[in-house]
Amino acid sequence: AQTVxxxxxxxxxxxAETVTLSCTYxxxxxxxxxxxxxxxxxxxxxxxxxxxxxxxxxxxxxxFSVNFQKAAKSFSLxxxxxxxxxxxxxFCAYRSGAGGTSYGKLTxxxxxxxxxxx
Amino acid sequence: xxxxxxxxxxxxxxxxQNVTLSCEQNLNHDAMYWYRQDPGQGLRLIYYSQIxxxxxxxxxxxxxxxxxxxxxxxxxxxxxxxxxxxxxxxCASSKDAGGTGELFFGEGSRLTVL
Numbered sequence: 001a002q003t004v005x006x007x008x009x010x011x012x013x014x015x016a017e018t019v020t021l022s023c024t025y026x027x028x029x030x031x032x033x034x035x036x037x038x039x040x041x042x043x044x045x046x047x048x049x050x051x052x053x054x055x056x057x058x059x060x061x062x063x064f065s066v067n068f069q070k071a072a073k074s075f076s077l078x079x080x081x082x083x084x085x086x087x088x089x090x091f092c093a094y095r096s097g098a099g100g101t102s103y104g105k106l107t108x109x110x111x112x113x114x115x116x117x118x
Numbered sequence: 119x120x121x122x123x124x125x126x127x128x129x130x131x132x133x134x135q136n137v138t139l140s141c142e143q144n145l146n147h148d149a150m151y152w153y154r155q156d157p158g159q160g161l162r163l164i165y166y167s168q169i170x171x172x173x174x175x176x177x178x179x180x181x182x183x184x185x186x187x188x189x190x191x192x193x194x195x196x197x198x199x200x201x202x203x204x205x206x207x208x209c210a211s212s213k214d215a216g217g218t219g220e221l222f223f224g225e226g227s228r229l230t231v232l
Contacts, residue, residue, distance in 0.1 A: 108160040109160055
């Protein structure tokens with residue numbers, strides 16, 4: 001079974017600075033997808049960024065980018081020019097690309113609470 | 119606006135009672151999911167459904183039941199057999215079980231057992 005580990009329960013950053021959230025995963029599959037989701041105080045989960053394992057290029061969405069190291073099974077999220085609105089819990093998630101009973105299911109990490117200081 | 123609607127937002131239950139959480143989506147998505155969120159444990163999958171009239175157990179299905187009679191609806195029943203039901207429950211959907219698998223989430227329902 002796949003597992004996702006976020007080793008940083010809490011992180012903090014000053015407004016306008018850069019912060020990196022860590023995520024590692026364990027899988028024997030070669031075809032999969034990785035996600036970062038944001039859960040603000042409203043509790044609704046919002047997709048931040050997505051990475052396909054077959055793509056070597058790291059995904060980027062505005063101020064958010066990832067460092068995808070497939071061999072090391074590492075998938076970190078970098079937030080540049082942090083804003084107060086970035087304060088939230090961030091979840092890393094894994095999805096198998098294979099068929100069968102695991103098709104479509106996401107496995108989540110434990111989450112990292114990000115605090116942004118003005 | 120398309121989206122996922124969960125109700126109720128807050129629910130209180132006495133021990134021994136069953137309770138049903140509603141999840142409705144108007145995104146025309148095939149797949150729907152129920153996750154449970156507890157502090158420090160992330161989200162854990164309870165049940166999921168890839169098509170109407172079909173669903174599979176997730177990692178923590180004991181004490182829960184679901185139905186998928188309509189594409190738009192995927193209600194979750196928390197039964198009295200669930201030993202520790204107090205939690206935050208999130209419903210999600212995806213266009214299908216394949217593709218990139220991006221999940222769209224509802225706003226959640228918080229269940230408290232008194």
